[in-house]
Amino acid sequence: xxxxxxxxVSGLCKRFGPTLxxxxxxxxxxxxxxxxxxxxxxxxxxxxxxVLAGVHTADDGEVLLDGLPFAPADPAAARDAGLAIIHxxxxxxxxxxxxxxxxxxxxxxxGPFVDRRRLxxxxxxxxxxxxxxQLDPDTAVGALPPADRQLVEIARALSGDVRLLILxxxxxxxxxxxxxxxxxRLxxxxxxxxxxxxxSHVFEELFAVADRFTVLRDGATVTSGAxxxxxxxxxxxxxxxxxxxDLYPRSRATPGAVVLELEDVAGVRLPRRATLQLRxxxxxxxxxxxxxxxxxxxxxxxxxxxxxxGRVRVAAFEGAAPPAARWRQGVGMLSEDRKAxxxxxxxxxxxxVWLPVLAQKARGxxxxxxxxxxxxxxxxxxxxxxxxGGSQAxxxxxxxxxxxxxxxxxxxxxxxxxxxxxxxxxxxxxAKAEIYAAIDELAHRHGTAxxxxxxxxxxxxxxxxxxxxxxxxxxxxxxxxxECDEHAxxxxxxxxxxxxxxx
Amino acid sequence: MNPARxxxxxxxxxxxxxxWLLFAVLAGGKFTSWSNTELMLLQTAVVGTAAVGATWIIVxxxxxxxxxxxxxxxxxxxxxxxxxxxxxxxxxxxxxxTGTLVGWLIGALVVGALPRVLxxxxxxxxxxxxxxxxxxxxxxxxxxxxxxxxxxxxRLSWKLPLSPFIVTLGxxxxxxxxxxxxxxxxxxxxERNDTLAGLxxxxxxxxxxVWILLAVAAxxxxxxxxxxxxxxxxxxxxxxxxxxxxxxxxxxTEMGVYLLGCTCAGIAAVLQxxxxxxxxxxxxxxxxxxxxxxxxxxxxxxxxxxxxxxxxLLGALIMTVVDNGCTKLGLDNWVQEVVTGGIIVGAVALDxxxxxxx
Numbered sequence: 028x029x030x031x032x033x034x035x036v037s038g039l040c041k042r043f044g045p046t047l048x049x050x051x052x053x054x055x056x057x058x059x060x061x062x063x064x065x066x067x068x069x070x071x072x073x074x075x076x077x078v079l080a081g082v083h084t085a086d087d088g089e090v091l092l093d094g095l096p097f098a099p100a101d102p103a104a105a106r107d108a109g110l111a112i113i114h115x116x117x118x119x120x121x122x123x124x125x126x127x128x129x130x131x132x133x134x135x136x137x138g139p140f141v142d143r144r145r146l147x148x149x150x151x152x153x154x155x156x157x158x159x160x161q162l163d164p165d166t167a168v169g170a171l172p173p174a175d176r177q178l179v180e181i182a183r184a185l186s187g188d189v190r191l192l193i194l195x196x197x198x199x200x201x202x203x204x205x206x207x208x209x210x211x212r213l214x215x216x217x218x219x220x221x222x223x224x225x226x227s228h229v230f231e232e233l234f235a236v237a238d239r240f241t242v243l244r245d246g247a248t249v250t251s252g253a254x255x256x257x258x259x260x261x262x263x264x265x266x267x268x269x270x271x272x273d274l275y276p277r278s279r280a281t282p283g284a285v286v287l288e289l290e291d292v293a294g295v296r297l298p299r300r301a302t303l304q305l306r307x308x309x310x311x312x313x314x315x316x317x318x319x320x321x322x323x324x325x326x327x328x329x330x331x332x333x334x335x336x337g338r339v340r341v342a343a344f345e346g347a348a349p350p351a352a353r354w355r356q357g358v359g360m361l362s363e364d365r366k367a368x369x370x371x372x373x374x375x376x377x378x379x380v381w382l383p384v385l386a387q388k389a390r391g392x393x394x395x396x397x398x399x400x401x402x403x404x405x406x407x408x409x410x411x412x413x414x415x416g417g418s419q420a421x422x423x424x425x426x427x428x429x430x431x432x433x434x435x436x437x438x439x440x441x442x443x444x445x446x447x448x449x450x451x452x453x454x455x456x457x458a459k460a461e462i463y464a465a466i467d468e469l470a471h472r473h474g475t476a477x478x479x480x481x482x483x484x485x486x487x488x489x490x491x492x493x494x495x496x497x498x499x500x501x502x503x504x505x506x507x508x509x510e511c512d513e514h515a516x517x518x519x520x521x522x523x524x525x526x527x528x529x530x
Numbered sequence: 531m532n533p534a535r536x537x538x539x540x541x542x543x544x545x546x547x548x549x550w551l552l553f554a555v556l557a558g559g560k561f562t563s564w565s566n567t568e569l570m571l572l573q574t575a576v577v578g579t580a581a582v583g584a585t586w587i588i589v590x591x592x593x594x595x596x597x598x599x600x601x602x603x604x605x606x607x608x609x610x611x612x613x614x615x616x617x618x619x620x621x622x623x624x625x626x627x628t629g630t631l632v633g634w635l636i637g638a639l640v641v642g643a644l645p646r647v648l649x650x651x652x653x654x655x656x657x658x659x660x661x662x663x664x665x666x667x668x669x670x671x672x673x674x675x676x677x678x679x680x681x682x683x684x685r686l687s688w689k690l691p692l693s694p695f696i697v698t699l700g701x702x703x704x705x706x707x708x709x710x711x712x713x714x715x716x717x718x719x720x721e722r723n724d725t726l727a728g729l730x731x732x733x734x735x736x737x738x739x740v741w742i743l744l745a746v747a748a749x750x751x752x753x754x755x756x757x758x759x760x761x762x763x764x765x766x767x768x769x770x771x772x773x774x775x776x777x778x779x780x781x782x783t784e785m786g787v788y789l790l791g792c793t794c795a796g797i798a799a800v801l802q803x804x805x806x807x808x809x810x811x812x813x814x815x816x817x818x819x820x821x822x823x824x825x826x827x828x829x830x831x832x833x834x835x836x837x838x839x840x841x842x843l844l845g846a847l848i849m850t851v852v853d854n855g856c857t858k859l860g861l862d863n864w865v866q867e868v869v870t871g872g873i874i875v876g877a878v879a880l881d882x883x884x885x886x887x888x
Contacts, residue, residue, distance in 0.1 A: 374765070396756075
């Protein structure tokens, strides 16, 4: 222990209605260090960040900044105290220029007007701080590539008097080549005495950049220490709270006939060339970087985006088809964007479950809401959805339960081919385990064909029977999961070439 | 139903009761009498019927700013048929069908079928001009040709979706202009028709116009709550993307919403025609905002996915009660307008407050 920590959080609690989002968080961050904050989705990381940022107020516990009690009333107060947060979703105005975004709300003025020349100078200086001094400050932010946008956001955060910089999964929208420069900047910042809190799911980044770490699980601190004293497996075990093998149940797979066949399928932009076969009773995992065309592949198969070339076959049905036809053919899709596309948040679970087959559930064109609710209950119960009944609005449920409602839709409508896009995004560990168990049961006991897209490789390795990598719009040949490991998959995702004996 | 939802559903009824009670206390017997109640119901008939259609459109996530102009155009069409001696039934068909046609136009533009609309209008208009010598027959022939062009242009896949706000903002002017052009800037007068005029006269248990409103509302409510089509409309308003993912044919359903909503405007125009006993191109000004206000006071959300026909009727009644009550108190027109505006904002603010409390 050298110096007193810059930020000291102890016993922090935060309650939302009946759920305890934070149940005793301890976190010590020193000036000049990069501190990795890890935990599964739903472990309380975002809530903790929101309390620090002044979005939420804590119910109990203590936060000290530089030894003084710190309880910002709103985000502006937190900023004034020298705390900057960069969120996963970028908060930039796309129509304004880089310079305008950087100094939004504190523009240099000359009388009532913006001093544009000074604005440009300040912007260039701020961009130089993050190593992008050559960027034209008059470009509209909307025209920048994602990596540059992320750097603009960081430059904005740093252009104030920042003592504590918090980054919430800053690399999730970045290409791999842009990650290393960003990490380099963070190390430089830390060397200048800024305390950096780094939230990420990518362990390689954490091990590359962090000095110390803190693990959250179920809203509480589980462990913390120097990153040099731990390793990948111990971190995962601390996050998950059990050994990883328990999380992924796996029954014996007995693949049947090919039910989904793609041959050189191309979409408008992505995918560029997709060839794959999915058999009944197997789980085929799709790995790939963000932007590689994973989601676009599923959307094209499901008819949400047009197929411009190639051949699609679902069971006996040849050719592209709109979503309505796909549902009738027994194909169901789970969207990666649960809140905007996956579910109608303001409507009940029952309505969400039955929407694709409303006409079949109707008698003479009319439906009975009560009956829909009753009919939905067995499916909701089967996935252990915790809700007040089929009539409760889905938006009132937790993320994990929402996702289970979306999955219940696929079960209840009797789908035989499931297209699952990030089925466990934003879902807590408990719900994850239940979703994995459901996928295993469907595929390996009931003979359902499951195509799973996931960014989280351990998950794919845990649940899939075969894994295919998508790189720049092309699907590489699938391999049995036994021949895959994280490093080989990662290499294939970035280079587009399969390595190892199976290639 | 849990208490919070019950309260939400009861909100508009409570609002109506409180407003009514307020004027009952202030104005007394001349406000509470049966004849005045009957009058108020009659005063609600036109706006109420149009607001039922507006509710469908709003629940689907759309909006119709052209409903006032549409009603005026419909009365001109109906009056034109009566003036030409076409008879009552043909006049009713022409009035309502004009509304439905406008619904087709809005729907087609909203779902992006602009090229097909142009082809349809071109063919329909061309046939109409060629057949002009045939007199009254030119109209149905034009419509028929348009319908054929519409159906046979299905292959035109080029799509250009437009926002309903913009489409109906444009039609707000266009339809009013067409209405004026139809009568050469003059109202269209016709020989008095007792059956038509009788729709909007007090007497019997309730005036016929009120029965028409109730019938339209009842059918619309059952369809919205229970029919597959109605539930899909709610789904689209709640989340278009989810609806699309779940295989709902969004353009087709939206088309249906505007056809249905604007047909309600056509029915409202029949009542307006009966009330005015002439076709008036300047009538129903500001009804677009009144119908939206009725729906919003009744609990509809302009973001879509929420709203009920019953609530909208209560919302329309609240506005009538304010209008009528202020008149009975001898208050100036401007007072009514100020109070009505306050009620709209107040009703929505109360609703938000209830939601925030949860």
